[in-house]
Amino acid sequence: LADPGGICISDTVWKQLAGKSSVAFEDIGERELKNMAQPVRVFRWGEATVAAAHAMPLPLPEKPSIAVLPFDNLSGQPEETYFSDGITEDIITGLARFHSLFVIARNSSFAFRGKPIDVAEIGRRLGVSYLLEGSVRRAGERVRISAQLVEAAAGAHVWAERYDRSLGDVFAVQDEVAQVIVSTLVGRIENASLKRSAQTPTDNLTAYDCLLRGIAHFRGYAADDNQKACEMFERAVELDPQYAVAHAYLASVRVAMCGYASAPAEVLAASRALGMHAVELDAQESRCHRLLSNIYLYSRDHDAAEHHLRRSIDLNPNDADSLIQMGYLLVLRGRPDALGWMEAAIRLNPFHPTWYNANLGVAFYSLRRYAEAAQAFRRLLDPWQWSRARLAACYAQLGQETEAQEQAAKVMRLNPAFSINEYFRTSILLEREEDREHLREGLIKAGLPK
Structure with a gap:
C-alpha cells in the first residue's frame, strides 16, 4: 500500500x-x-x-515564544524518567503563568524526545523563537538540574545554568529557572509576578514523587492505569494532607474510574467536595480549577464548570488543555465562539494528545461540518461506543449510509444493550435541546436503536 x-x-x-x-x-x-x-x-x-x-511552518506569535523540551534523565535508571519529566512539566507550568509569554504545551514539546532534529527545525515546527533544553541527575538526596536557553533560528545559546541542590530545594530551582527565562526573554516584566507564589506545591518530596507517578498512570491507556493512578494520588494526600494538586487529581481519577459523565451521583458529589477542598487549599493553582471544572461538567452543572474553567485560564492563559476544554464546554452550551478557543489550544499544542480530536469532532458536528467531524473522530486512538456512535451520526448526515451502518454495527458489538435514550441519559452533556435533537437525528439516521 x-x-x-x-x-x-x-x-x-x-x-x-x-x-x-x-x-x-x-x-x-x-x-x-x-x-x-x-x-x-x-x-x-x-x-x-x-x-x-x-x-507550512507555524507563524511566530507576537509575544516571546518558547518550548521546553523534555529534560534528559541522567540518573542511570530509566525508570526515573518520570522524575525528569515532572521537573520539565513544572517548569512549563511556571512559565505558562506569565501572560507576556507564549508557551508550547507539554505534549507537543515531548514529541521531540530523542529525535535527531536540530533546534532550528524544532523551532520551525512548533512556531517558537526559543527552546529550553536540560537534564536532571538524581542521586540519593541530591539533584543536579542543568538548563540552557537556545535561540531556535540561529542555534545560539542565550543562557545556561547548573543547579546542585538537595531534593528539598527542587521547587526553588524550578521557580528560579522560570524567573531567569522570563527576565531574559522580555526584560523585567511585571516584577511582582517574578516573585515565588506564596503557595509551595509541597514540602514533602515523597508526596511529589507519588503525584508524578500518578499523573504518568493517569495519562496511560492500560486497563489498570486509573487504579494505579488513584493509589498514587491517595498516597500523596496521605503523606501531605495540604497538597492541593494531589487532592484535585484524586477527585478527577475517582470520577474517571466510574465512567466520567456516567459516574453515580454519590461519586460525583464526593469528588466535587474533594475538588472544592483542593481549590480551598490553593486557590491560585490553575490545575485545581481545571480539574474541578470537569467534575462539575460531568455533574451537568455547566455554570459552575465554566466559572472554574475561566478561573483556570485567568491563572494560566497558556494551558492548552484548559483552552480546548473551554472550547468543548462552549460547544456544549451552544456558543458560537467555541471553535476559536480550540484553535488557540492547538496553536499552543500542535502535537496535541488524541483526546483533543473528540472535542473537535463534537464542535464540527454542532457546526454541521460533518466531514471534518468524521475526520476528527477517526483520529481517536481506541474509539469506544461514545465516539463510534457520533462517527456513525456524522456519516449518516453526510449520506454515507454504508459507513454509517458499519459504525453503528461496531457500536452494537461493543455494547449489545446500546440505546439512544440510554446514551443520552448517561453520556451526552449538550445543554440546549436543539443540539440534543440534532445529534439524536444523526444517530437515528445511522440505524442505532432508540
Missing part, C-alpha cells in the same frame, strides 16, 4: 507511537489486507506527507 519511498503502518503500530514520535502519519482509512479477517486501519508516511508538513 505504500508509495515508493514511503511507509504504511497499522493502527496498532500507530497507537504505540502516540506521544513518542513527531513523524506525521496520514490516516487513509480501513483497508482489506491479505490473510487478515477484518479490515485494518492504515496510516501512511511518505515524501508527500513530509513535504506538506515542512511547507
Whole structure:
C-alpha cells in the first residue's frame, strides 16, 4: 500500500507511537489486507506527507515564544524518567503563568524526545523563537538540574545554568529557572509576578514523587492505569494532607474510574467536595480549577464548570488543555465562539494528545461540518461506543449510509444493550435541546436503536 519511498503502518503500530514520535502519519482509512479477517486501519508516511508538513511552518506569535523540551534523565535508571519529566512539566507550568509569554504545551514539546532534529527545525515546527533544553541527575538526596536557553533560528545559546541542590530545594530551582527565562526573554516584566507564589506545591518530596507517578498512570491507556493512578494520588494526600494538586487529581481519577459523565451521583458529589477542598487549599493553582471544572461538567452543572474553567485560564492563559476544554464546554452550551478557543489550544499544542480530536469532532458536528467531524473522530486512538456512535451520526448526515451502518454495527458489538435514550441519559452533556435533537437525528439516521 505504500508509495515508493514511503511507509504504511497499522493502527496498532500507530497507537504505540502516540506521544513518542513527531513523524506525521496520514490516516487513509480501513483497508482489506491479505490473510487478515477484518479490515485494518492504515496510516501512511511518505515524501508527500513530509513535504506538506515542512511547507507550512507555524507563524511566530507576537509575544516571546518558547518550548521546553523534555529534560534528559541522567540518573542511570530509566525508570526515573518520570522524575525528569515532572521537573520539565513544572517548569512549563511556571512559565505558562506569565501572560507576556507564549508557551508550547507539554505534549507537543515531548514529541521531540530523542529525535535527531536540530533546534532550528524544532523551532520551525512548533512556531517558537526559543527552546529550553536540560537534564536532571538524581542521586540519593541530591539533584543536579542543568538548563540552557537556545535561540531556535540561529542555534545560539542565550543562557545556561547548573543547579546542585538537595531534593528539598527542587521547587526553588524550578521557580528560579522560570524567573531567569522570563527576565531574559522580555526584560523585567511585571516584577511582582517574578516573585515565588506564596503557595509551595509541597514540602514533602515523597508526596511529589507519588503525584508524578500518578499523573504518568493517569495519562496511560492500560486497563489498570486509573487504579494505579488513584493509589498514587491517595498516597500523596496521605503523606501531605495540604497538597492541593494531589487532592484535585484524586477527585478527577475517582470520577474517571466510574465512567466520567456516567459516574453515580454519590461519586460525583464526593469528588466535587474533594475538588472544592483542593481549590480551598490553593486557590491560585490553575490545575485545581481545571480539574474541578470537569467534575462539575460531568455533574451537568455547566455554570459552575465554566466559572472554574475561566478561573483556570485567568491563572494560566497558556494551558492548552484548559483552552480546548473551554472550547468543548462552549460547544456544549451552544456558543458560537467555541471553535476559536480550540484553535488557540492547538496553536499552543500542535502535537496535541488524541483526546483533543473528540472535542473537535463534537464542535464540527454542532457546526454541521460533518466531514471534518468524521475526520476528527477517526483520529481517536481506541474509539469506544461514545465516539463510534457520533462517527456513525456524522456519516449518516453526510449520506454515507454504508459507513454509517458499519459504525453503528461496531457500536452494537461493543455494547449489545446500546440505546439512544440510554446514551443520552448517561453520556451526552449538550445543554440546549436543539443540539440534543440534532445529534439524536444523526444517530437515528445511522440505524442505532432508540
